[in-house]
Amino acid sequence: MALPKLLLLLFVGGALSLTFFSGSAEAGEVGVCYGMMGDNLPQPPAVVQLLKQHGITMVRLYDADAGGLRALANTGIKVGVSLPNDNIPDAASSMSYAVRWVQSNVQAYPGTWIDSVAVGNEVFHQAPWLTHQLLPAMKNIQAALAGAGLGDAVKVVTPIALDALKVPSFPPSVGEFRDDIAWSVMRPMVDFLEQTGSYLTFNIYPYFAYKYDSHVDPDFAFFRPNNGQHDPGTGLTYFNLFDAMVDAVFHAVEKLGNSGEHTHGNGRTRRRVASLMRVPESGAPGGKGKTGVASNSKLDGSASTENAQAYNSNLIQSCDFGGCGSVVYQQPSFGNCVLPQWRNGLKRLGGGPNTGPPYVHLAQG
Numbered sequence: 001m002a003l004p005k006l007l008l009l010l011f012v013g014g015a016l017s018l019t020f021f022s023g024s025a026e027a028g029e030v031g032v033c034y035g036m037m038g039d040n041l042p043q044p045p046a047v048v049q050l051l052k053q054h055g056i057t058m059v060r061l062y063d064a065d066a067g068g069l070r071a072l073a074n075t076g077i078k079v080g081v082s083l084p085n086d087n088i089p090d091a092a093s094s095m096s097y098a099v100r101w102v103q104s105n106v107q108a109y110p111g112t113w114i115d116s117v118a119v120g121n122e123v124f125h126q127a128p129w130l131t132h133q134l135l136p137a138m139k140n141i142q143a144a145l146a147g148a149g150l151g152d153a154v155k156v157v158t159p160i161a162l163d164a165l166k167v168p169s170f171p172p173s174v175g176e177f178r179d180d181i182a183w184s185v186m187r188p189m190v191d192f193l194e195q196t197g198s199y200l201t202f203n204i205y206p207y208f209a210y211k212y213d214s215h216v217d218p219d220f221a222f223f224r225p226n227n228g229q230h231d232p233g234t235g236l237t238y239f240n241l242f243d244a245m246v247d248a249v250f251h252a253v254e255k256l257g258n259s260g261e262h263t264h265g266n267g268r269t270r271r272r273v274a275s276l277m278r279v280p281e282s283g284a285p286g287g288k289g290k291t292g293v294a295s296n297s298k299l300d301g302s303a304s305t306e307n308a309q310a311y312n313s314n315l316i317q318s319c320d321f322g323g324c325g326s327v328v329y330q331q332p333s334f335g336n337c338v339l340p341q342w343r344n345g346l347k348r349l350g351g352g353p354n355t356g357p358p359y360v361h362l363a364q365g
Contacts, residue, residue, distance in 0.1 A: 033060040033281070034068060044071035051077060060280070062121070064105035073111035080116040081105055083141065085127045088120050091137035098140035099147065107148055116155045117141055118280070122203060124181060125161035131181065134158060135189050142196055155198040158189075159280050162202060162209075162245060165252055173233025175248030176255055187256045190276065199278035202249050206241035207284045207311070216241065222284065222307050223314035242282060242315060250277060284311035 034047060042050075048071045051059065057077055061068055064081040072079050083091060083101060090097045106114050119138045123130050142156045162169070164186070169175050177186045193200055210221035219226040221241045228237040229244065238244040253276065284307055 032056055032058075033062070035062050036065055036068065044068045048072055048075060048077075051075075060118075069105075069109045069112050069114075072113075073109060076113065078113050078115045080118060081114055082118040082121065083137070085120045085123060085130060088123070088127075088130045088133050088137045091119065091140050092133035093136075095140050095143065098137075098144040102141065102144040102148055102150075106145070106150065106154060114154055116157055117145070118201075119156060119158045121159050122161040123158065124164050131185060135185060135192065138189070139192065142192075152197070156196065157193075157199055157201045157278070157280070159201050159203050162204060162249070164202075165248060169248040169252075170244060171229070171231035171233055172236075172238070172244050172247035173231050173251055175251035177252045182256065186252075190253060190256055194276060200249075200253065200276050201278045201280045202246075203281035204242055204245045204279050205282060205284075206245060207307075209241060209245070218307075222311045224310060246277070246279065253277065282315060284308045 032051065044065075044067045047068075050056075052075065058080075059072060059077055060080040060082075062082050063084060069079065069081070083105075087101070091101060102117075106117065119141055120127070120130065120134055123134050138156050138158060142151065145151050145154050145156065164177060164181060166176050166178050176182070190200055192198075206221045210216045210218060217226055217229075218224070220229060220239070223240050223242070226239060228239045230237050231244075236247075238247075
């Protein structure tokens with residue numbers, strides 16, 4: 001199906017964010033990431049009505065909220081649920097816990113089209129002490145799903161922050177996983193995801209790279225016209241930071257061998273990597289942060305409505321026409337891309353930029 005043209009995508013405050021699902025370069029689905037950590041949020045039935053009104057067919061929940069899952073039943077909307085970081089130790093150490101979690105948060109909602117379980121969120125960044133429990137938790141949740149007859153229908157994923165790569169990760173061809181996770185965690189994780197038909201998911205935020213690196217061209221970061229950046233390792237030219245970040249991950253995955261290999265050798269083929277990679281989150285904030293690093297002057301200027309509108313709308317329009325993602329692979333590089341809300345200081349990195357009371361402004365053409 002053809003995507004509606006979302007010409008203005010500005011989600012601020014607490015309720016909703018945008019997700020883009022692209023099954024191919026020609027077709028896809030538009031959805032939202034539905035967060036519930038805010039004040040004065042609309043009730044789930046009202047949110048679902050809003051989703052249906054705008055033709056949204058895909059939702060990601062940051063947890064497995066019962067009210068949200070009930071409201072989404074029998075709507076034809078695909079739903080991704082999440083097992084929070086705090087629950088990873090139990091899921092990793094106890095198969096019976098994983099079975100109970102799947103029973104309570106997936107099987108209990110047969111009328112809701114749950115198609116993925118995100119085990120944790122940016123664990124290497126937000127909860128590094130859980131790093132070596134992450135994959136065991138993913139495997140136990142997968143086994144619990146398989147035991148319930150849902151092993152193929154519901155994919156197990158884990159969103160990863162870009163700081164899983166070594167610094168620098170530009171130009172993209174130098175992309176490589178950090179030494180502390182590359183061979184002990186990432187290589188067996190990629191093998192597991194391939195074996196289960198799931199995806200390696202990375203949150204891609206050009207905004208943060210721009211905020212912390214004064215050498216980043218704002219036009220390059222926010223999808224505006226620019227002269228491009230050359231990668232001498234591949235001879236390719238990039239015209240936005242999003243594509244460059246995606247390809248840095250691709251190159252890092254290519255450099256991983258299979259767990260059964262004894263050398264770092266040939267790594268994975270490009271075709272295998274292209275089928276594996278997904279981007280579950282991207283976006284740009286539309287307001288200032290309140291705490292920590294959010295107080296510096298560069299953030300004040302970059303966390304603006306103008307930049308958020310430019311990035312979010314241009315990203316969606318570009319992806320809608322198959323024009324964003326991997327330059328190396330010459331194709332859209334992901335199956336879903338979320339433009340997340342910046343929820344009243346509850347997002348990451350110093351609380352995250354705040355953007356005021358919740359509202360959604362969509363323009364379709």
